[in-house]
Amino acid sequence: MRFINLKPSRTTQLMLAVLPFALLVIAYGVGSVVRLAENPSDKLLPAFASLVDAINRMAFTADVRSGEYLFWADTLASLGRLGMALGIATAIALVFGMLVGMFPYIRALLAPFLAAISMVPPLALLPILFIALGLGETSKVTLIVIGIAPIMVRDLVLRVLDLPREQLIKAQTLGGSSWQIGIRVVLPQILPRLIDGLRLQLGSAWLFLIAAEAISADSGLGYRIFLVRRYLSMDVIFPYVAWITLLAVVANVALDLLRRRVFPWTELGKAT
Amino acid sequence: MIRVENVWKEYGEQVVLERISLDIADRAFVALVGPSGCGKTTFLKLLLGEEQPSEGRITLDGQPLAPEPTPERGVVFQRYSVFPHLSVLDNVLIGRDFSGSPFRGRLGRVSRRAAADEARALIAEVGLSGNEDKYPAQLSGGMQQRLALAQALIMRPRVLLLDEPFGALDPGIRADIHVLMKRLWNETDLTVVMVTHDMREAFTLATRVIAFERPRNAPADRVRYGASLSSDIAVWPPRVAGLTDPDSTPYTFASPGGDDPAQATGPRRDDPAPPLAGAKP
Structure with a gap:
C-alpha cells in the first residue's frame, strides 16, 4: 500500500504526536547526564533536579530583595504588554482593513502606503522608539504594534477583497447602505479571519516583546532571560523559554476555540 | 416598463454590446440566451446598475436607472x-433589517418578530420550512437558490434579475425549482429577466426569449464589433402572469403543429421530471 494512503489510528496518532516531545526531553536528559558526569559544575545542561529547583526558587519563593514572586511578576508584566499591544493591533487591523478593503478611494489612498510601511523592519525602529517614547511601557507596546499591525491590516484587506462580488451586489439590492453592508455583511465574515490573523502573528508579537524587554525593562520574561544570561543560569532560562512557548501555544488554541465557538458557520464550509 | 435605448457597452477598445434597443413589458418573463461570451451577463449587469452603458440609456417606467444596485431590482446569481x-431566517430578514434600522442594520426585538413572521411565510413559500435555523452551507445547491429567491422577494422588487440561477443544479432539482419560479412569477407583481444558456429552460419559463449574438465573429472583428440582439421570440402559446396556470391558455389547436414548442396536453408537459411528493435528492 502507498504511504500516502496509510492513516494512523487515534491511539497511534496520539503516540506519534507525543513522540517528538518525548525524544526532546530524553535527548536533553542524556546530554545533561553525560556533561555532568564529566564536569559536575557544568552549567550548560543542568540536571532536571536543578531545573525544578530553579522553578521553585523563581515561582514559589518570594524574592529576598523585593518580596515578589519573580516568575509570576515577570509573566504578568509580559502578558500585560502583549495583551495591550495585541488589542491595539487588532483594533487597527479591523478599522483599516475594512476601510481599505471596502472603499476604493481609501484603498487608492492607503494601500501603497501600507505596502511600504509593512516592509520597514520593526527592530530597526526600536532605537527611534526608545528615544522618542522613552524606555517605559509605551515604546515596548508600540514596537509590537508596529511589528504586527501592518501585516494584519493587509491580511484583512485581502480577505475583504476576497468576498464574492455577488454578495456585495446582493446586499445593495436588499437596500443596504455602505455602513450597513460593513457591519452586517463584511464585518462578521472577516472577524474569523481576524482571529486567525492574530494567531499567526502571536509568534512575531512574542519576538518583538522579548526583543524590547531584552534591551530595556525592569521586569518581564524576556528581561529575566537576558538578565540571568550573565550568570549562565541555564536552569532559569530553560523553564522560562518552555513557559513562553506554553503561553503562546495556549493562546493559539484558545483563539481557535473562540473562533469555532463564536462563528460556528466557519467550520461548515470546510466540511463540504 | 423597462426601456433600453440604443445601448452600447465597451471596455476600453473592446466592444461588448452594440445597438441594443429593447422594451420589456411589466410582468414579462424574458430569457436572454446566446453563446458564452456574447454579453448576456454584461447586459444583466447594466440592468442591475453594477455597470453603466457606454452609450444609450436604460429607463424603468420613464426614470433613468440609478447608477448602482437598488432594492427595486432584486437579483439571484448562480452562486454566492x-x-x-x-442562518436561513436571518438571510431572508436582512433586507428588512436594512430598511428598518439605518444605524444598527438590525431590527429591534419587537419589529423583528413581526418581520420574522413574514420571512417565515416566504420561506415556506419557497419550500424551505423547517430549515430556518440552518446555515447556507448546510443546504443543498437547489435549497440555496430557493433561499436566494426568498431573500430577494422580501424586498418586493419591481424587477427580478436572474444570472444563470439554476445552471449549477441537477436536472431533477432544476425541474422542481422551475415550477417554483413559475409560480412566484405568476403570483408576484414581478418582471423577470433571466440569463440562461439552457434553451429548454428559456422556453419552459419565459414569455419571451431574446438571443444575443455577435453578427461579425471573425477573429479580426471581435474587438471592434460587439454582440447585438439577433432574435426576439414570443413564446407560443403565450403565457400570461396572473392566470391560475400560466401555461393553460385559452388557445386551442386544430392540429398540433410541429413547431409549437410547448403545447399543453397535460399539466406542465414541458417539465422533464414532475415533482414527486417527498422526492428529494
Whole structure:
C-alpha cells in the first residue's frame, strides 16, 4: 500500500504526536547526564533536579530583595504588554482593513502606503522608539504594534477583497447602505479571519516583546532571560523559554476555540 | 416598463454590446440566451446598475436607472447569492433589517418578530420550512437558490434579475425549482429577466426569449464589433402572469403543429421530471 494512503489510528496518532516531545526531553536528559558526569559544575545542561529547583526558587519563593514572586511578576508584566499591544493591533487591523478593503478611494489612498510601511523592519525602529517614547511601557507596546499591525491590516484587506462580488451586489439590492453592508455583511465574515490573523502573528508579537524587554525593562520574561544570561543560569532560562512557548501555544488554541465557538458557520464550509 | 435605448457597452477598445434597443413589458418573463461570451451577463449587469452603458440609456417606467444596485431590482446569481454567516431566517430578514434600522442594520426585538413572521411565510413559500435555523452551507445547491429567491422577494422588487440561477443544479432539482419560479412569477407583481444558456429552460419559463449574438465573429472583428440582439421570440402559446396556470391558455389547436414548442396536453408537459411528493435528492 502507498504511504500516502496509510492513516494512523487515534491511539497511534496520539503516540506519534507525543513522540517528538518525548525524544526532546530524553535527548536533553542524556546530554545533561553525560556533561555532568564529566564536569559536575557544568552549567550548560543542568540536571532536571536543578531545573525544578530553579522553578521553585523563581515561582514559589518570594524574592529576598523585593518580596515578589519573580516568575509570576515577570509573566504578568509580559502578558500585560502583549495583551495591550495585541488589542491595539487588532483594533487597527479591523478599522483599516475594512476601510481599505471596502472603499476604493481609501484603498487608492492607503494601500501603497501600507505596502511600504509593512516592509520597514520593526527592530530597526526600536532605537527611534526608545528615544522618542522613552524606555517605559509605551515604546515596548508600540514596537509590537508596529511589528504586527501592518501585516494584519493587509491580511484583512485581502480577505475583504476576497468576498464574492455577488454578495456585495446582493446586499445593495436588499437596500443596504455602505455602513450597513460593513457591519452586517463584511464585518462578521472577516472577524474569523481576524482571529486567525492574530494567531499567526502571536509568534512575531512574542519576538518583538522579548526583543524590547531584552534591551530595556525592569521586569518581564524576556528581561529575566537576558538578565540571568550573565550568570549562565541555564536552569532559569530553560523553564522560562518552555513557559513562553506554553503561553503562546495556549493562546493559539484558545483563539481557535473562540473562533469555532463564536462563528460556528466557519467550520461548515470546510466540511463540504 | 423597462426601456433600453440604443445601448452600447465597451471596455476600453473592446466592444461588448452594440445597438441594443429593447422594451420589456411589466410582468414579462424574458430569457436572454446566446453563446458564452456574447454579453448576456454584461447586459444583466447594466440592468442591475453594477455597470453603466457606454452609450444609450436604460429607463424603468420613464426614470433613468440609478447608477448602482437598488432594492427595486432584486437579483439571484448562480452562486454566492446568500450570506454564509447568516442562518436561513436571518438571510431572508436582512433586507428588512436594512430598511428598518439605518444605524444598527438590525431590527429591534419587537419589529423583528413581526418581520420574522413574514420571512417565515416566504420561506415556506419557497419550500424551505423547517430549515430556518440552518446555515447556507448546510443546504443543498437547489435549497440555496430557493433561499436566494426568498431573500430577494422580501424586498418586493419591481424587477427580478436572474444570472444563470439554476445552471449549477441537477436536472431533477432544476425541474422542481422551475415550477417554483413559475409560480412566484405568476403570483408576484414581478418582471423577470433571466440569463440562461439552457434553451429548454428559456422556453419552459419565459414569455419571451431574446438571443444575443455577435453578427461579425471573425477573429479580426471581435474587438471592434460587439454582440447585438439577433432574435426576439414570443413564446407560443403565450403565457400570461396572473392566470391560475400560466401555461393553460385559452388557445386551442386544430392540429398540433410541429413547431409549437410547448403545447399543453397535460399539466406542465414541458417539465422533464414532475415533482414527486417527498422526492428529494
